[in-house]
Amino acid sequence: MKDVLIIGGGFAGVWSAAGAVRAAREAGTPGDELRVTLVSGGDDLVIRPRLYEDAPDGMRVALDRVLGPIGVRRVTATVTGIDTEAHTVRALGRSGEELELSYDKLVLATGSQVVRPEFPGSQEVFDVDTLATAAALDNHLRRLPGRSPSQGRFTAVVVGAGFTGVEIATALSGRLQAIADRHLGAEEVRVVMVDRADVLGPELGPGPRPNIEDAIDELKIERRLGRTVASVTSQDVTLSDGEVIPAATVVWTAGMAASPLTAQIPGERDRLGRLTVDEHLRVVGVSDVYAAGDTALAAVEDGHSATQSCQHALPMGKFAGHNVAADLLGAAPLPFTADPYVTCLDLGPAGAIFTEGWDRRIALTGEEAKTLKHNINALWIYPPTDDPEQILAQAGRFSNG
Numbered sequence: 001m002k003d004v005l006i007i008g009g010g011f012a013g014v015w016s017a018a019g020a021v022r023a024a025r026e027a028g029t030p031g032d033e034l035r036v037t038l039v040s041g042g043d044d045l046v047i048r049p050r051l052y053e054d055a056p057d058g059m060r061v062a063l064d065r066v067l068g069p070i071g072v073r074r075v076t077a078t079v080t081g082i083d084t085e086a087h088t089v090r091a092l093g094r095s096g097e098e099l100e101l102s103y104d105k106l107v108l109a110t111g112s113q114v115v116r117p118e119f120p121g122s123q124e125v126f127d128v129d130t131l132a133t134a135a136a137l138d139n140h141l142r143r144l145p146g147r148s149p150s151q152g153r154f155t156a157v158v159v160g161a162g163f164t165g166v167e168i169a170t171a172l173s174g175r176l177q178a179i180a181d182r183h184l185g186a187e188e189v190r191v192v193m194v195d196r197a198d199v200l201g202p203e204l205g206p207g208p209r210p211n212i213e214d215a216i217d218e219l220k221i222e223r224r225l226g227r228t229v230a231s232v233t234s235q236d237v238t239l240s241d242g243e244v245i246p247a248a249t250v251v252w253t254a255g256m257a258a259s260p261l262t263a264q265i266p267g268e269r270d271r272l273g274r275l276t277v278d279e280h281l282r283v284v285g286v287s288d289v290y291a292a293g294d295t296a297l298a299a300v301e302d303g304h305s306a307t308q309s310c311q312h313a314l315p316m317g318k319f320a321g322h323n324v325a326a327d328l329l330g331a332a333p334l335p336f337t338a339d340p341y342v343t344c345l346d347l348g349p350a351g352a353i354f355t356e357g358w359d360r361r362i363a364l365t366g367e368e369a370k371t372l373k374h375n376i377n378a379l380w381i382y383p384p385t386d387d388p389e390q391i392l393a394q395a396g397r398f399s400n401g
Contacts, residue, residue: 002034002328004321005089005101007079007261008048008109009040009063010048011310012293012317014383016107017072019321019394022099025392027329034325037073038063039101044131048111050377051134052168052346054175060131065385070392075101081265082106084286096315105288105324108275109317110259112294112308117159117252121232125159125252128168137251141175144248146182151233152246154180154189157237159229160254162203163345166212168251169193170348173219189391192222192245194229194237195254197305207360208353215350258306265289269339270297272308279335281320282327300338310381311400312338318398319380339400344373 007017009180017038024034046059051059067074077091089106091099114129116122126137130343147153154176158169169191175187193200193216197347200212200223214221229250230238237245258273268276276284281296283289293313298306306312316336321393323333343360352369355362364372380400384390 005103006107012313013109015317020325022395023322023325033065051128056134069388115255155247156249194224198226215347277353280333290314389394
């Protein structure tokens with residue numbers, strides 16, 4: 001019996017598991033020759049790209065409905081250590097029991113996490129990085145009408161004007177207005193974006209920026225660019241230039257890093273903590289460990305690297321799963337090949353933008369782009385459930401198209 005161990009229950013981890021099972025079945029391997037195990041701290045695949053939306057608690061799919069039908073063993077535990085020499089993983093089970101899991105091949109697919117701030121009052125800051133934190137923000141917003149009337153009761157400050165910051169800020173403009181309107185529009189609704197950069201969407205480049213700026217203006221979202229947050233209380237935000245903004249809600253979106261478990265793999269990492277992988281997604285210099293999704297620094301077209309996004313996590317998982325199984329079974333590995341790069345940015349009530357290429361040439365805007373974004377979020381990124389044939393067929397579609 002050969003063991004494939006996958007750490008992480010996100011898009012890359014789930015599709016690594018499905019990809020390994022599919023590759024083994026395609027090779028005609030009896031079920032007792034290759035065992036695929038997935039370790040995750042939770043019971044659900046969280047649809048993370050949707051956590052900026054209203055009612056985020058429902059943005060999940062039970063892992064057992066995807067993994068169970070294809071025979072993947074699931075262990076609910078939090079990984080605490082990886083020993084690549086001994087080929088073992090240490091973990092804490094749900095009841096606090098210590099576990100040790102062995103592997104022949106390992107896939108690290110534990111994703112990324114927001115880099116939390118450390119200024120005074122940072123404990124008052126929300127984020128939409130996980131299901132729990134997004135649900136906490138959602139609950140907070142719904143409770144705002146029960147607070148005593150105040151100048152900043154329906155004001156939200158979003159820190160970070162990148163992809164996530166733009167999506168949550170534009171969504172909040174509508175969400176806050178709907179909440180306020182249900183309570184007679186008691187106070188002014190404000191959304192303020194803060195970023196160190198002097199432009200919106202600095203990493204998105206100049207292509208879509210005019211459209212982003214138009215949407216921000218249409219939704220009357222205020223900008224505080226070239227600044228950052230100095231401190232926060234439950235009632236206001238103080239910026240680095242001394243301005244005080246009365247606000248009951250602060251959302252942090254500035255900065256992401258790969259899972260800290262990448263530090264336990266003796267491989268080269270980039271500034272985000274991602275492990276350098278070869279064309280087959282094997283960690284360079286660590287022969288029995290693969291990485292996929294936000295933990296992996298993988299080459300894509302035109303000399304670029306994969307982004308920390310589901311756009312790359314889904315196919316990377318499928319390729320990694322195929323390749324660990326192929327490695328063990330003596331089959332041919334597949335070099336990771338990404339689809340041409342695109343972005344689809346939600347702009348809340350102002351529509352959306354769809355761009356193509358690394359220079360982000362605008363291909364669709366307005367309602368056309370909004371419909372595409374809805375299809376991506378609500379349909380295409382969801383895995384099939386309860387049907388092993390559909391799940392394995394999807395695992396064999398290496399393109400997102």
